[in-house]
């Protein structure tokens with residue numbers, strides 16, 4: 001049996017005590033702090049705690065019972081009853097307000113559980129296939145880290161991350177992406193997002209000019225804005241970020257060279273070199289967000305900016321959100337040694353460090369070769385979807401769409417030819433989840449993710465898409 005709820009009640013003065021208790025309990029029930037089915041403390045116990053007579057508490061309980069908010073169950077105590085619809089709390093007039101900036105940020109999507117509608121033909125961007133997640137291995141490794149002995153010495157951990165994981169990440173990105181890093185260069189973060197936050201804290205002052213790609217990743221540009229940066233959008237063409245369009249005053253450039261987000265094309269080698277030259281000349285830093293390039297379907301990838309950099313200007317950011325799962329919130333950054341101390345302190349003042357058992361489990365996962373095996377297996381699955389999607393788009397949609405070439409990651413883009421429109425309301429009615437490229441500040445087009453949709457649904461999904469296209 002679940003024990004009674006430890007509800008907070010406070011009374012003042014000597015009069016009107018039952019009414020005071022009544023009002024506080026009623027408010028707690030109405031705004032959902034006390035939920036239907038919860039057991040109230042026995043009246044004698046509550047009375048002792050708040051130093052009133054038992055009759056006073058009993059009177060408050062009786063009134064709430066008479067009004068249908070509580071019910072007494074014989075021999076079992078008093079319970080909150082019914083399904084009261086909890087009223088959302090309303091801020092009293094004059095409540096504190098956020099800085100003006102927060103009113104200018106668009107509302108993000110609603111992720112509050114069941115209210116996220118998932119389309120039957122789910123071309124959502126940025127989510128890997130949950131069915132491929134190596135759950136048994138992960139559960140085993142996390143369970144091993146949660147053994148009693150591991151907690152004997154439980155204390156705060158190193159802000160930069162679990163030493164074994166930092167070493168494993170350095171080896172992993174060194175081998176698979178030719179990133180030049182030793183364990184000391186790696187800082188473990190809560191996803192790429194926190195890596196951007198930590199870097200921003202270290203490099204961005206109020207008014208610092210930060211250049212981002214357009215179209216681009218709003219979670220990055222919005223983050224830099226919240227840190228006080230002046231964010232400037234720089235166009236992207238078929239070779240990637242247009243370096244000649246960078247404002248001279250930019251001190252930080254955020255870019256996604258392996259698989260431009262959201263267009264999908266890689267940055268050419270000429271552009272990579274030009275960007276590094278530009279950063280050196282302008283004494284600017286570059287964030288290379290390499291969020292999903294582990295999944296590659298064609299030729300050898302180009303060298304990351306980080307390994308081409310000879311001047312210590314590039315901070316490489318990686319994530320396990322696509323290779324494992326976004327809900328684990330595991331990512332990392334590789335910073336030049338000149339930033340090491342500041343980055344470590346920035347991570348520490350933000351949240352001390354990332355959860356140690358998860359880090360230790362991931363270290364084992366990488367060291368035991370399970371990450372490599374999982375990536376190889378998932379790549380085979382995603383490569384099939386990428387090939388199918390590309391072939392069908394070329395075959396059936398060529399008169400409407402131009403496909404942006406891409407050979408990595410979990411999504412691709414199409415641009416609408418002149419005069420072509422896509423009815424996205426109709427798409428929703430057809431349970432088709434596709435994203436409008438304009439939502440990413442891009443030209444008319446669509447972003448099609450293939451992380452979540454099984455291959456066998458792709459043909460029917462595209463058939464439905466053809467029903468939404470017009471000219």
Ligand SMILES: Cc1ncc(COP(=O)(O)O)c(C=O)c1O
Nearest residue numbers: 126191192193217261291319321
């Ligand atoms: C451009 C870009 N960067 C990074 C990420 C991953 O972010 P995180 O590691 O915070 O989940 C995503 C996810 O969609 C992304 O699109």
